[in-house]
């Protein structure tokens with residue numbers, strides 16, 4: 001899931017009202033209805049307790065999962081997370097969040113203090129220099145930094161402030177980064193296969209670098225994947241707003257102490273020295289809010305990230321600057337007992353499969369990219385609308401015809417999905433949706449061509 005764009009629900013000039021809701025929106029970094037291979041993704045703790053990673057439906061597994069959920073809820077409360085209207089629940093095989101009470105549109109129903117989240121901020125010093133070489137941390141991309149933080153926090157066990165969160169994370173997500181070449185080919189979609197191959201190579205490279213930079217113990221590639229997959233399927237990002245007000249207040253305390261000493265030394269009236277210091281502080285805050293929007297920060301927000309995706313809903317994860325907390329609201333209303341959804345952003349099925357391991361049926365953000373050359377001829381920029389459309393329709397039809405299976409074949413296969421491996425099933429769902437995107441585009445274009453011909 002990526003944290004989004006622009007700033008603040010409250011106007012920036014509202015700065016002096018330091019308890020106004022100055023918020024910065026976030027979105028889930030690069031979405032129940034699909035049947036992803038990892039649908040029943042047990043928590044690391046539940047899997048460890050049974051000594052296996054495979055999903056299972058036994059009553060002892062259910063009991064362990066219930067215990068993990070109970071621990072998680074307890075931990076969340078102690079960490080200051082406020083979410084009285086939602087709880088973790090299973091919807092078939094898929095874990096998600098259930099409304100315990102009616103949730104109104106725009107109501108804030110989850111509040112997560114920054115201290116209960118795992119955060120990567122720009123230019124921040126490596127928080128775990130005993131765990132990994134800070135030089136590697138500094139140069140690593142944000143998702144590797146966050147994966148390192150997860151591994152570090154996990155290694156601390158109950159001493160970690162986020163142990164309750166880490167315990168309930170899925171033990172494995174089985175995104176296509178783990179798939180073999182033959183399994184990837186089943187996707188029947190070249191752009192996705194290419195991206196996943198690149199990701200496989202890049203993650204391996206990062207792992208090798210991590211092994212060289214690790215200062216504590218040995219870490220398997222499986223451990224590294226666990227962390228990266230959780231990060232890529234759960235993190236939010238947003239415009240960076242600088243250090244929190246709490247940190248600013250501590251800085252102010254130091255400045256005041258220094259200011260007092262300075263005033264004494266210079267024989268200046270204390271007030272005058274403090275005025276200067278306070279304006280420095282205000283300037284810093286204004287600077288953070290106004291100028292640092294382009295810098296991004298990333299957060300794993302417990303409870304918020306327990307909620308599944310639907311591209312049919314609108315939701316907001318925002319950071320309240322002055323309260324130093326993340327808050328969640330949606331534009332939808334939910335009744336008690338219903339599954340709650342949020343949006344991870346406008347993501348195509350390519351990115352949903354690659355990072356979240358599922359495909360959303362009828363995803364309005366799905367696209368189909370292909371090389372539109374027909375009969376060896378490249379498209380001419382000078383083609384008129386109608387000609388262009390005709391060529392595109394032909395190219396799209398040729399593309400569909402080139403597939404090893406038709407949409408009807410895939411639909412038939414999926415009728416007996418229980419006979420397929422989870423990866424085969426995920427691949428079939430994905431390629432069927434891609435074919436539907438092409439078919440809809442062809443159908444629309446043919447209609448338009450028909451109208452144009454009738455009008456001529």
Ligand SMILES: C[S@@+](CC[C@H](N)C(=O)[O-])C[C@H]1O[C@@H](n2cnc3c(N)ncnc32)[C@H](O)[C@@H]1O
Nearest residue numbers: 031032033095233234305306307308309356358
């Ligand atoms: C942010 S987590 C959401 C909570 C997660 N289901 C859990 O058990 O912790 C994102 C993951 O949830 C699953 N997920 C979210 N929305 C889904 C959907 N609409 N259909 C299937 N799986 C979904 C995917 O496995 C995805 O990687």
